Amino acid sequence: MRNILVILIAVLTCAACAGEPAFAQLTQTTWDGSEGTNWFEGDNWSGSVVPDDTFEAVIPHNPTGGSVWPVIDNSEVDAEAGKLTMTVSGGTRAKLTIKSGSVLILGNGGALTSTVDGDLVLGDGSLPYGSLKINGTHTITGKGGTIELKEKSSIIPLNDTDDLLILTGDSGCTGYxxxxxxxxxxxxxxxIAVRLDNRAFVVGKDASKPLxxxxxxxTGTSVGWWIAEDGGSIAIGxxxxxxxxxxxxxxxPGSFLLGHPDVGDGCVAATGEVILKSGLLSVLDGSRFCTSGKLTWKSVDVNGTPSQAQIVTTGAATATFGLGSASSCTACNVE
Structure with missing residues (x-):
């Protein structure tokens, strides 16, 4: 009996060692905004401590200091949080702004989940840009929440290829x-320049420049969407x-642009459906688009005028649809 006990202890110990590294439970701190909008002012937080990567930073829709939400505006010091929780009630939404030249590092190197039911805004369109840096495997989920990237802003990794951003929402929702x-x-x-798993909506909707x-x-799952609308576009490099x-x-009309001066060549080897009701799918020489999902290429009525969706390839570029199996599309890293 003694020998059996020793073996069980050894197995349990090894199982624990084989998992993800252990991280201490985060301490929760709540924004109250009693001293203004400055994220770095300790008195704006419960406990009077500015959050770092050991904290869950809660930004409520109703700060006790009034409708004053935090702004990260410091080009010398990066803001940090292990995770964010941003709430909403009725038409009142929590908001966090990362000003141009400022950075929020989100995560602590482990697997954590932030909840953004309010509005997270990156940058204000001026140089240098505002950044959200992902540290670890970080999921951002939300019900009606938004992350807006102003011009020159970015979502990037803290530690290169080790970091992963997962975007998600309520898996039971309808009306997509x-x-x-x-x-x-x-x-x-x-x-967006970080490893990404899209299970939500990534949308190009600004007519001036692409996302x-x-x-x-x-990558992404079947509940994820890449959308170009309102004259906007997504450039894929x-x-x-x-x-x-x-x-x-x-x-x-919206556009998907594979190959663009801002990002270079792009490659899609996917399994999802393609629905083109207007706008453009453009694949430049050096890029390619392939999906085993079906293509719906349909002109629809827009204020009495039929829409005209286009698929345009240049040079040796190809656009291929409905091949029937994931393996039908040549992997992007294979010439």
Missing amino acids: PDDRACSLTVFGIGY KLDGYDM TDITGACTWLTKANA
Whole structure:
């Protein structure tokens, strides 16, 4: 009996060692805004301590100091939080702004989840840009929450390829893709340049410049969407796989641009459906687009005028659809 006990202890010890590294439980601190908008002012937080990566930073829709939400505005010191919790009630939403030249490092190197039911805004369009840096495997979930990337802002890794961002929402929600109240929407004209698993909405909707996907491999599941709408576009300069749906909406032409001066060549080898109701799928020489999902290429009525979706390839570029199996698309890293 003694020998059996020793063996069991050894097995349990090894099982614990084989898992993810242990991280201490986060301490919760809540924004009250009693001293203004400065994130770095300790008296704006419960306990009078500015959060670091050992804290869960809670930003409520109703700060006790009034409707004053935090602003990160310091080019010398990076803000930190192990995770964020941003709440909403009715039409009142928590908000966090990362000003141009400032950085928020989110995560502590482990696997953590932030909840953004309010509005997280990166940058203000001036140089240098505002950044959200991902530290570890970090999930951001939300029900109606938004992350907006102003021009020149970015979501990037802290430690290169070790970091992963997972975007997600409520898996039981309905009304995709128009009703986004139960999921998270990331939109704007900045850069997403981190390893990404998209299970939410990534949207190009600004007619002035594209949202740019660059630098690291990206994927997604069947509940994820890549959307170009309102005259906006998504420029792709990286490799994308996975089962996300690709959609250009009919309300105003949107575009997917594989190959773009801001990001270089792009490659899609995916399994998701493609729905083109307007706008453009452009694949420049040096890039390619392939999905085993079906293509719906349909002209629809827009204020009495039929929409005209286009697929354009240049040079040796290809756009291929509906091949039937994931293996039908040649992997992006294979010439």
